[in-house]
Amino acid sequence: MHMPTKEPQINRLLGALPPEEMEILRPHLQQVPLIFRERLYEAGEPIRHVWFPNSGVVSMITELAEGDPVELATIGPEGMVGIALILGSERMENVAFNQIAGDALRMDAAQFRSSLERCPALHRLLLRYTAALMQQISQGAACNRMHTVEERCARWLLMTHDRVYTPNFLLTQEFLGQMLGVRRPTVSLAAGMLQKAGLIHYSRGEITICDREGLEAAACECYEVIRKEFERLVGAPG
Known part of the structure; x- marks a missing residue:
């Protein structure tokens, strides 16, 4: 069984850097709150900042023409928000918003690009992180096509648990339905089955993981x- 480790004091990517590169970055990192439901990016807008979450969870979503959002990826203290800059793009083609409040270290986009040239270890690590995030996105697309809502719900709860480092977090059924791309009655049934099995407890918008295994x-x-792909490319937490 995989268990989340103790909450880190700093983003895991930044924490893995050699001290000399962290000293280059430190003057340009601003600690900011991640406010619940705040949007960090809008689709098609220029990227002005990147975020390295220390706590909390950010969702990358795409909004369909019908107005329904579908989650592409979940990002927490293990990652970075704004990977398009690593790949040479100036814009994000999806939305990023905070699904669970926390805090992050924010850096100006121009300063970030400049820092990549001076910090080769950061550049290498972020390229590997980008590969891991792309794996999450592609695996999620296959998962949404092939697996049941109950299985997908369990996967999403586990991924969130890994990032918040606590068995309790706020989550409405409406929001979970949006993340899974299903209607509220469907997600209510799936969450109800998990609760009936004693795996989770859900009450007044709060989820408790009761049986991780x-x-x-x-x-x-x-x-x-x-x-496992994230651990292969970026490293295990700890």
Whole structure:
């Protein structure tokens, strides 16, 4: 069974850098709050900042013409928000918003691009992180096509648990339905089955993970694929 480690004091990517590169970045990093439901990016707008979350969870979503959002990726203290800059793009083609409040270290986009030239270890690590995030996105697309809502719900809860480092977090059924791309009655049924099995407890918009091992068994294989690929490319938490 995989268990989340103790909450880090700093973003894991920044924490993995050699001291000399962290000293280059430190003057340009501003600690800011991640406010619940705040949008960090709008689709098609220029990227002005990148974020390295220390706590909290950010969702990358795409909004369809019908107005329904679908989550592409979940980002927490293990990652960075704004990977398009690493790949040479000046814009994000999706939306990023805070699904669970926390805080982050924010850097100006121009300063970030300049820092990549001076920080080769950061550049290498972020390229590997980008590969891991792309794996999460592609695996999630396959998961949404092939697996049941209950399995997908378990996977999403596990991924969120990994990032918040606590078994309790705020989550409405409406919001979970948006993340899974299903209607509220469907997600209510799936969450109800997980609760009936004793894996989670849901009350007044708060989720509690009661049986981590059982929730892993209820999830599809996509959770382990995503987690192991991230550890291969970027490293295990700790």
